[in-house]
Amino acid sequence: MTQRHRLATRRRHETIAMEHEGQRYKVGLGREVLCDGSCGATAMRFGPIAEVFFNAQKVNSPIDVLVSDSAILMSMLLQYGCPPADIFHAMKRNPDGSPASPLGRAAAFLVEVGHD
Structure with missing residues (x-):
């Protein structure tokens, strides 16, 4: 079995807004910071997307629960080394x-922007 890559405590997080079939969602994407604390802001690098957060417009609605749980599974797939293109396909x-x-739209976004 492949080892899960445990994420560092310090991560870069970006949020994008997305719409699918008339519903609005917020997608959070987490990347690890790849330099130690000694590098300056200009030398800072970020790793591939390693975690995904997903929320529907109405918090705790059935669709919000489903997309949130699905994002956890997508995050685990990424941390176990599954390429975003494989998830999308x-x-x-x-x-x-x-x-x-x-979630398929979010996976397509990961493939479009490039995972690394």
Whole structure:
């Protein structure tokens, strides 16, 4: 079994807004800081996206719970070394090839922006 990469305490976090089938979501993406505390802000580097947070517009609604739990699973897949493209390709699609779920849209975003 592959070892899970445990994330450092200090991470970069960015938030994006996303819409899927008329519903709005917030997606948080976490990357590790790759330099030690001695490098300056200009020398700071960030690792690949290693965690995903996902929230629906209405907190604690059934869809919010589902996307949040799904994001935890996606984060664990990333931390075990699964490439975002593999995650994206495993998800359901609409007949036109677009992602069928909000999490599928988030996985597509990871592939589009480049994981590393």
